[in-house]
Amino acid sequence: MASAPAKAPPPRTGVTFAAELTFEGIHLHYGPVHTLKGISLTVRAGEILCLLGPSGSGKTSLLRVAAGLERQTAGRVLMNGREVAGPSVFEPPEKRSVGLMFQDFALFPHMTVAQNVRFGLTDMAARIAAGEAQLAIDRVGLGHHVNSYPDVLSGGEQQRVALARALAPRPSVMLMDEPFSGLDTRLKDSVRAETLAILREMRATTIVVTHDAEEAMRLGDRIALLDRGRIVQAGTADEIYHDPANLFVAGFFSELNTFDARVEGNGVETPLGRFDAGRHAPGSELTVAIRTAGLDVAAHGGGMPPPGTVPGRITARRFLGVSEQLLIAIQGADKPVSARIRADELARDARDVTISVRNGDILLFESGRESA
Numbered sequence: 001m002a003s004a005p006a007k008a009p010p011p012r013t014g015v016t017f018a019a020e021l022t023f024e025g026i027h028l029h030y031g032p033v034h035t036l037k038g039i040s041l042t043v044r045a046g047e048i049l050c051l052l053g054p055s056g057s058g059k060t061s062l063l064r065v066a067a068g069l070e071r072q073t074a075g076r077v078l079m080n081g082r083e084v085a086g087p088s089v090f091e092p093p094e095k096r097s098v099g100l101m102f103q104d105f106a107l108f109p110h111m112t113v114a115q116n117v118r119f120g121l122t123d124m125a126a127r128i129a130a131g132e133a134q135l136a137i138d139r140v141g142l143g144h145h146v147n148s149y150p151d152v153l154s155g156g157e158q159q160r161v162a163l164a165r166a167l168a169p170r171p172s173v174m175l176m177d178e179p180f181s182g183l184d185t186r187l188k189d190s191v192r193a194e195t196l197a198i199l200r201e202m203r204a205t206t207i208v209v210t211h212d213a214e215e216a217m218r219l220g221d222r223i224a225l226l227d228r229g230r231i232v233q234a235g236t237a238d239e240i241y242h243d244p245a246n247l248f249v250a251g252f253f254s255e256l257n258t259f260d261a262r263v264e265g266n267g268v269e270t271p272l273g274r275f276d277a278g279r280h281a282p283g284s285e286l287t288v289a290i291r292t293a294g295l296d297v298a299a300h301g302g303g304m305p306p307p308g309t310v311p312g313r314i315t316a317r318r319f320l321g322v323s324e325q326l327l328i329a330i331q332g333a334d335k336p337v338s339a340r341i342r343a344d345e346l347a348r349d350a351r352d353v354t355i356s357v358r359n360g361d362i363l364l365f366e367s368g369r370e371s372a
């Protein structure tokens, strides 16, 4: 369905025939190493899904399984309900209508931009391939560079050539492995926004691998978070941020202060105050996680701290541009708490402060359990 009909003129738009991609109980072993441990996940047609996780969690391995570069040990991969990899089926990458893009862009240095982009269009008649390549090059805004070699292009331009090359065959599924990590911070934001706009326009189903939670939130319609070969949580950025499945997930999306506490009555006592225990039963041992950005810090001239606040003393202060990070010693905590505030919020000479905690930034997890 995805390969362009040879006789039809190239359509004016580069819209792809997006496919739904399903992983069913995927296991992958590299020798004795059990890398993927039962991954089940569906990426809807036209959806952009970010595969997020720490180094070694299995993100690249899952992408390679989707592409057909790796064969899973158990489970199935389906595209639009059709099995492309399973116990008795294994379609190679070129049969799967997938576009691949890696972090190093993998451009051929001895080929021009046009030749690089045409490389994946070998199935088409030369004239049609040239037209399709030109369309993709124009789409990424590099029409003036068709005859340039990669070494004269900036990092951002090379990334766009790689994107054009991956998109030119109009894949049903785009698989991108850390596609922005080779770019410097200044470039990253604009290239990422442009890439997102192009992917939306093409409407290809896309998986983007990243280890950066903020990048995942910027890019993904949904995020699947991997930890040691398992999906710990999948959902929208909003769902995962506000209702993380466990402390690992919470810590991946926010900087946290954590305290151990036992539920007494209907509350938990911490050095930052007593909080509602919600659905947690009396006697439960909890980890109370409080986002560093969820602390309100005000200068304190002395006397009784206002109700609902705890007193503290700043021990370190670091200016970070838009925000500032404070370390504040408080009574009852064995180490200073960390607070992330707006840079102009607190007088420079403030030492003694009061702290209050915003309710939405308190997260409670049962101790010693993987889930909340």
Ligand SMILES: Nc1ncnc2c1ncn2[C@@H]1O[C@H](COP(=O)(O)OP(=O)(O)OP(=O)(O)O)[C@@H](O)[C@H]1O
Binding pocket: 030, 033, 035, 053, 054, 055, 056, 057, 058, 059, 060, 061, 062, 211
């Ligand atoms: N070809 C291989 N042979 C043996 N082990 C491998 C191979 N490829 C990956 N692994 C192991 O599988 C695990 C997952 O690796 P993978 O590259 O999928 O993780 P990742 O989440 O993409 O990490 P990173 O963000 O560092 O790229 C790691 O423990 C890795 O050492």
